[in-house]
Amino acid sequence: GESVGLHLPTLSVQEGDNSIINCAYSNSASDYFIWYKQESGKGPQFIIDIRSNMDKRQGQRVTVLLNKTVKHLSLQIAATQPGDSAVYFCAENRGNNAGNMLTFGGGTRLMVKP
């Protein structure tokens, strides 16, 4: 069935390196994608989003890339810091034309080594 999925369950990086977290989706009609960060004991925190009319969007130290041809989404974190250690989720808004309904991938745990 249609899904939003992640390639890797755990990613370990050295502090200061760049991190790349990947996500695949299968619904070609998907038009809005969001990345969330969840730290232990907390709710998901919005990081960045992108709509299907864009290929790339940048925030502070983060960049999201969207490849509609292969239905692939990635989150790049520059100069990864210990505070970036968390689980990262990609999500797709599949609500009807008048609503919101997020479908989440399984999550990738990012571990930053000092």
Place this chain on the structure above:
Amino acid sequence: KAGVTQTPRYLIKTRGQQVTLSCSPISGHRSVSWYQQTPGQGLQFLFEYFSETQRNKGNFPGRFSGRQFSNSRSEMNVSTLELGDSALYLCATSSGAGDTQYFGPGTRLTVL
């Protein structure tokens, strides 16, 4: 601006009981969505309310219900609790359809 508030933060119930969880949205947000998070199933959408009306619904049994009040605060209710209902219940609010959804800290429900 205050964030999304959820109460209570922790709950312990026994099988067969019912529970009501509350979510207060960010000021000005009229859309409130509820999600269940478990280690096995991940984050799953329950339902969304907007202007006191349910606008989207996920694939959960009828034991899961919700409502929204005129001030946009929302409650969800789970009746006849089962062990498998143990989870982190999250609400997310946004100003409208397709807008950024912001999550609360969640309510941790344990069913014994």
